[in-house]
Structures are given as C-alpha cells and as structure tokens.
Amino acid sequence: MIIFGLRSGNLKSDDGPLADCAHCHSSKTVHLHFYVRYIHIFWIPLIPLYKTGISQCSHCKQSLDKAQMSPQLLAGYAAARKKTRIPLKYYSWPIIAFLFILFALFAVLFENKDTKAWLQQPKSGDIYEMKEDGRYALYRVKAIKGDSIFMNPHKFTAEKLSELRKLKNDHPESYSDSAIGLTRHELEVLYTSKVLKKISRK
Numbered sequence: 228m229i230i231f232g233l234r235s236g237n238l239k240s241d242d243g244p245l246a247d248c249a250h251c252h253s254s255k256t257v258h259l260h261f262y263v264r265y266i267h268i269f270w271i272p273l274i275p276l277y278k279t280g281i282s283q284c285s286h287c288k289q290s291l292d293k294a295q296m297s298p299q300l301l302a303g304y305a306a307a308r309k310k311t312r313i314p315l316k317y318y319s320w321p322i323i324a325f326l327f328i329l330f331a332l333f334a335v336l337f338e339n340k341d342t343k344a345w346l347q348q349p350k351s352g353d354i355y356e357m358k359e360d361g362r363y364a365l366y367r368v369k370a371i372k373g374d375s376i377f378m379n380p381h382k383f384t385a386e387k388l389s390e391l392r393k394l395k396n397d398h399p400e401s402y403s404d405s406a407i408g409l410t411r412h413e414l415e416v417l418y419t420s421k422v423l424k425k426i427s428r429k
Contacts, residue, residue, distance in 0.1 A: 231268045238263055238278060238311050244285070245303045251287035258283055259304060261311045273320040275313050280304065338425065345426040346418055349376050349411075356391050356425040357417065363388050363424075365395065367402050376414060377406045388424060395427075 237260070244255035261280035266273045282300055283290045296304055315322070345353060355366040355378065365381035379402040385391050409417075417423040 230270070231266065231273075233264060233276070234267050234270070234272075235262045235264055236272070236317065237261075238280075238313065245282070245307070246300050248284040248287060248289065249297065250289040251284060253284060253286040256284050256286045257300065258285060259307050261308060263313050263317055265317050271319055272317040275317040278308065278311065278313055280308060280311075341428075342418070342423075342426045345428055346411075346414060346423075349414075350428060352429060354395065354427045355414075355423060356388070356427070357423050358388070359384075359422070362386060363391055365391060365402075366407075369406050374410050374412075375408045376411065377408045379403050379406050 240258060240260045244258055246257045247254050248256050259280055259282055261278055263275050263278045265275040279293065281290050281292050282296060282304065291300070293301070293304065349368055349371055351368050351370060353368040355368070357364050357366060362384045363386070364384045366378040367381070368376055369379050370377045381394065381398070382401045382403055383394055383398060385394055414423060
C-alpha cells in the first residue's frame, strides 16, 4: 500500500517585526511566517507545489492570510516571500530522477566502452547479444582462430532485449553444439549497424 498525499512544512520566517497590528494597535508586533505545501510518499517530500504564508501579531496572536492583509502589509509580504527559499529536501523526486538519469547515462557509456574494447579483443566465453529478424539472440564465443571468431548460438531467443538477462540466468548452458564463424570485420559491421547490441564477459 502506497501512502501519499499533501503536507505542509515550515519555512524560515521573515526576520524581525514587520508592521503595527491593526487589531490590538501594538507597535511593530506583526511577523510573517511562511510554509510550503508539498506532495509526499510515505511522508517523504516528493515535490513542492507552492509556498504561502500568514502574518501574526506576537501580542494578540491575530493571524491573517494573504487575502486579509492590508496593502502595506501585503507589500512587505510579497518582498519577504520572494526572499524565502524552499530547501532542497522538498525536491526529492526531481533530485532522485536526475540522479537516476545520470546513473543510467554513465552505465550506458561504460557498457558501450566495454563492448567496443571486447570487440577488438575477443575472448572465449564472451556472450554477444544480437537482434535478428525482430527477435534477440545470444551467441557465446567458442574459439578464436586468426581473424575468425566461432560462436555457439543459444537455443532460445527473446522478444525484448531486456529479456536476454533472464535467458542468460535461467539457461546459462543452453547453447547449440553447432558453431558459426564471423570475421572481426563482419562483427564490427554488425556493431556499427546496431545488430550487435552488447558484449558481456565474466
């Protein structure tokens, strides 16, 4: 069960008294207090919606929202609200999303770097992930002889590239005894044309 909803959090209030109180006529006793409304999941701030505030007299405790403030008080409220910042802790979702995208980007870059390096220096046991006729297939390098790489195709194929990981885990030894041979140049062409998607190595 996911618990989510709206909550309010206090922000740093304006320093010092702002104005005289029109209700009890006390001098310089009106302060501003700001808070932020935000969406939360399991009480963890997800993203802020807006910030707002009230004025409060420290003497008579009268509180006014924005719609009830006098023009003089409203001018001070607008200036103070502009200076009041929402802390980063209320931006959990954008921060998490940014970090996830950054992590995924680096993962792809390093994965591509490994594939390019291993394509130039093949090794027995390397597993090639390829796209063939709309499906995805695995090939395991059996032997390397001169300029040729001989591979055993996996007995099963997948509809999606993401399913190949499960295929490798569930059927790690289900490779055919028959082998196909490709030259290094042919494999480079397959990689350039995006038929060869990835090379993994234990």
